[in-house]
Amino acid sequence: MDSERLLGDFLRARRETTSLEDAGLTRIGHRRTPGLRREEVAMLAGVSTDYYIRLEQGRERRPSEQVLGALARVLDMDEDATEHLHELAYPWARRRGPITRTEQVIPSLRRLLGKWDHTPAFVLGRWMDMLAVNPLAEALYAGLEHNDNLIRMVFLNPESKRFYRDWEQVAYVKAAHLRAVAGTDPDDPFLPELVEELSAGSEEFRRLWARHDVRPKRSEVKRFHHREVGDLTLSYEAFTVNSTPGQHLVLLQADPGTPSEQALILLAALNGAPGGPARLPSSGPVLGASLGVPAPTHWRTRW
Structure with missing residues (x-):
């Protein structure tokens, strides 16, 4: 690129x-x-x-x-x-000096993730890497290949079309968000690697990427199908982490008294999630590593 x-x-x-x-x-x-x-x-x-x-x-x-x-x-x-x-x-926001792939989550934010017992919460990096997750978010995405990075999971894992009940909309939003972020930092050397990988593995990504649509993160409703607790409808809220530009704190919340709220409570109970601390994957922001799923070698070496 x-x-x-x-x-x-x-x-x-x-x-x-x-x-x-x-x-x-x-x-x-x-x-x-x-x-x-x-x-x-x-x-x-x-x-x-x-x-x-x-x-x-x-x-x-x-x-x-x-x-x-x-x-x-x-x-x-x-x-x-x-x-x-x-x-x-006018790309005034380009970073100066050497660029590193590593993104650190500040300790206070990791502690905050653990405060939400019945709300999946996680921190996303600038290229949608899962940098830190609380136990319920870990349970929500458990067992899904490529769950170390949400855009890779959407386009490179066929199971994502079952996991996301509105997959076409999710795919559009993810590609459009990547375009929006790319505009703020077009010289990041890791963006071409990610785009090349997604383009090689997904015809849908190639089609959406060629549209050049842009969409920053915003509030929306997401519909999931989880293999343990069935269908969930959750509101998606993304908050900018001011202390670390490019990172977002994401909360997935169910409306009170709904079947989705009961499903989250059940998912927490099944996975021992309530009260657990936020976990940061041991080999960098690779969620699969904490689940016993081997991370792709070519990604592990970047961190």
Whole structure:
């Protein structure tokens, strides 16, 4: 993945999915080009066709704020996509100095995870690695291959389509979130490795990644099917860890008095989860290691 082409690739993907009607143009005759043509985008945005072509080809990478605003309007971008566009053009959040794969969870946050007896809670890293889990979260994801990293589990483990009752929506959100995070740190050397692995193992990921949709983490409802306690419907809340940029504290909660709440209580009882301390996998943030599931060798060596 060429970080210098991210802006151009994003513009091209959005152009190809923006219809004439979205742009306020009239369709005349048959068109072979999906979406808008480059000259149409340039005209509507008030820039020359040559300048816009240079943007898509990666030969021009620092458009003005005025141009970015015009392109966002022409290509019908929502707030998330517009923010992603600006991050690609002005990646001010890139880290300085050497980049390491290791992400540490502060001790106070690990202790906090253990306070939730009947709520699955865990800490996610910037590329959706499971960095620390409480006992109930460990029980929820137990036995699932690739559960050391949620996006790898979704796309590389066929069982995830049974575990997530709305798998298509989950897959879309995971790919769109990875795109959003990639815009904030396009030079992270581990992102191309992850994208290459997912692309090689999943046709669905390749299709969704090519769309260039972006979606930051937000509150939502997730529906699971657990092999021990059956169906669960849980609210998903992700909180930014201010002391460690890129990390999120995630809580999965059931509404009081619902079958899902009873299922979580049963899952906790079956796995001895209540009152247990938050566990950090012994060989780094690899959840499978704490469950007796061998971690993939090529991932274990990165930590």
